[in-house]
Amino acid sequence: MVDAWWGREVLPGLTRLFLNHFWSTSFIATEHDDIVGFLVGFHSPSQPGEAYVHWVGVDPAYRRSGLARSLYDRFFRQASQSGCSVVRAITTPANDASIRFHSVLGFDVSPPVADYNGPGRDMVTFAYTLPDVGPPPE
């Protein structure tokens, strides 16, 4: 499913550890029991105040309807309420849709960072400053 959504092989990177260990900070969108979108993220255990989105994907048939934005909105709200002040993500320089999408959401977008993920693996980095919303209501 995700290989078709991304248009290239990405499944080997979406290992079970993300679902087993980050489910409480991840979100799934369903339609008639089918998964049509998901966001896998976490609140960094090592960088206090930072949250990170590792995967966001939407079924091509459901794109441009605000689904990824709504998944991010939920992640932003939960991260803010947990005391995070910044959300980070990355993408490949060739992923124009991801760069455009994150830019429209208000992320600061870096130029490609050379060798970010190892030799020849340049990445564009995204950073979004969260508003201080205080703790969730009781």
Ligand SMILES: CC(C)(COP(=O)(O)OP(=O)(O)OC[C@H]1O[C@@H](n2cnc3c(N)ncnc32)[C@H](O)[C@@H]1OP(=O)(O)O)[C@@H](O)C(=O)NCCC(=O)NCCS
């Ligand atoms: C990137 C992706 C998650 C966006 O999902 P989506 O649900 O279509 O996004 P939304 O409908 O919430 O888009 C919100 C806004 O972002 C911008 N945007 C989203 N996709 C865009 C695209 N392909 N080109 C230009 N702008 C885009 C638009 O401004 C859009 O608002 P509009 O439709 O009212 O103009 C989706 O294209 C996808 O799953 N791509 C493959 C997986 C991937 O590359 N994920 C990101 C890297 S991990």
